[in-house]
Amino acid sequence: MSQEPDRLFAQPLAEVPDFVFNEDVVRVFPDMIKRSVPGYPTIVENIGVLAGQFAQPHTTLYDLGASLGAVTQALRRHVRIDGCKVIAVDNSPAMVARCSEYLHAQDAMFQELLPVEVIEADILALDLQPTSLVTLNFTLQFIPPERRLELLTRIRQALLPGGALILSEKLRFEDAAEHELLTELHVAFKRANGYSELEIAQKRSAIEKVMLPDSLEQHRERLLAAGFSKVVPWFQCLNFASLVALP
Numbered sequence: 001m002s003q004e005p006d007r008l009f010a011q012p013l014a015e016v017p018d019f020v021f022n023e024d025v026v027r028v029f030p031d032m033i034k035r036s037v038p039g040y041p042t043i044v045e046n047i048g049v050l051a052g053q054f055a056q057p058h059t060t061l062y063d064l065g066a067s068l069g070a071v072t073q074a075l076r077r078h079v080r081i082d083g084c085k086v087i088a089v090d091n092s093p094a095m096v097a098r099c100s101e102y103l104h105a106q107d108a109m110f111q112e113l114l115p116v117e118v119i120e121a122d123i124l125a126l127d128l129q130p131t132s133l134v135t136l137n138f139t140l141q142f143i144p145p146e147r148r149l150e151l152l153t154r155i156r157q158a159l160l161p162g163g164a165l166i167l168s169e170k171l172r173f174e175d176a177a178e179h180e181l182l183t184e185l186h187v188a189f190k191r192a193n194g195y196s197e198l199e200i201a202q203k204r205s206a207i208e209k210v211m212l213p214d215s216l217e218q219h220r221e222r223l224l225a226a227g228f229s230k231v232v233p234w235f236q237c238l239n240f241a242s243l244v245a246l247p
């Protein structure tokens with residue numbers, strides 16, 4: 001894994017451009033996501049464990065918005081079920097290129113891993129094969145809000161009985177005081193991880209138009225509207241949470 005530290009927002013910028021998943025972000029991404037998302041390593045590892053309970057023999061598992069394939073790697077470490085394969089999808093060419101390299105390195109290090117395919121595609125335009133497990137690990141928040149229900153509906157329709165969607169997101173809170181408190185605690189988390197006030201402020205303005213979090217209530221209602229029967233939060237750390245949705 002690349003060990004380059006995230007200093008993308010360390011210098012004052014005359015104008016902070018909207019956040020994009022380009023080559024500069026790819027270079028620092030493992031460091032950035034670990035220092036920015038409380039609970040990220042725990043979520044990624046345990047998605048592997050949870051997946052072992054839902055994956056069905058001879059089916060496809062999808063990692064949608066795979067970035068560098070951290071979830072795909074966890075799926076391959078934990079899921080030992082006959083005939084499963086993983087499809088990792090991302091629409092950033094820079095992410096897809098580096099993700100493929102990392103997965104080849106994992107192949108070289110371990111035997112009998114699930115086969116994996118890395119696809120550069122927009123998940124809004126992707127034909128989903130019947131699947132027993134789909135993960136959207138901090139991806140839905142980057143999808144235009146008006147397209148989220150349609151995406152979840154297509155995922156629900158592709159899910160096989162006994163399967164699951166695992167959805168992780170940054171949360172917004174409907175209670176203003178709760179929102180403010182958890183936002184401030186998240187800033188404290190970033191500060192404790194070495195980010196300066198300038199880095200925190202510039203990153204906030206880079207993501208504010210491209211990453212639009214929903215509340216837990218919105219997620220639950222939309223998942224039910226998409227045809228899921230049950231929504232179970234299994235993890236929350238500050239304003240970041242992960243849910244299991246059952247078909």
Ligand SMILES: Nc1ncnc2c1ncn2[C@@H]1O[C@H](C[S@+](CC[C@H]([NH3+])C(=O)[O-])CC(=O)[O-])[C@@H](O)[C@H]1O
Nearest residue numbers: 021065066067070090091092122123137138139142
């Ligand atoms: N329409 C789209 N189609 C495909 N990919 C997309 C789309 N929109 C955004 N992405 C991709 O979704 C990913 C979101 S990062 C996921 C972390 C990863 N899951 C992890 O567990 O490390 C979350 C974050 O950086 O906070 C990026 O790689 C985008 O290119």
Ligand SMILES: O=C(O)C(=O)Cc1ccccc1
Nearest residue numbers: 032033036037170203207211
């Ligand atoms: O950095 C933040 O404040 C976040 O909310 C998480 C994040 C992590 C990586 C890329 C974009 C947003």
